[in-house]
Amino acid sequence: MGMLMNGKGQVTVPADIRAEEDWHPGDEFEFAKEGDRVYLKPVPRSETRGERFAKRIAGKGTANMDKTTDELMEMLRGD
Template sequence: MLMNTKGQVTVPAEIRAKQGWRPGDEFEFVEEDGQVVLRPVPQEETRGQRFVRGLRGKGTANMDKTTDELMEMLRGE
């Protein structure tokens, strides 16, 4: 597996399927005993809740979006 110039690697599909990982899942890298471990971050909020929090100014939402762009983000189209 190669890392690209952006520092990204691809987790093989069979591992993603076995672990139940989906696009949009969040992960953390942890160093343990000289090795790097990839762990999923438990989601306490739904995607919609994170979106609304961002719109209220408590997150990193991009406020220069049009209404159509916002609706697309909400619907996942």
């Protein structure tokens, strides 16, 4: 079954597939690529976008936090 992509990069998922998968407007999806195939995966409804973002960036910070509050405020304010 061929589908056309519109100018915004959107593709319509056929109604029978949406019904079978219980997908609704507002549901979120991720794309996964394996070799030459691209998969559409629904994001669990119990997980928010913010929660997924927090998981993705957890442990990746590089800030040096050995400064006092006064030193940090001075850096932020440019005093």
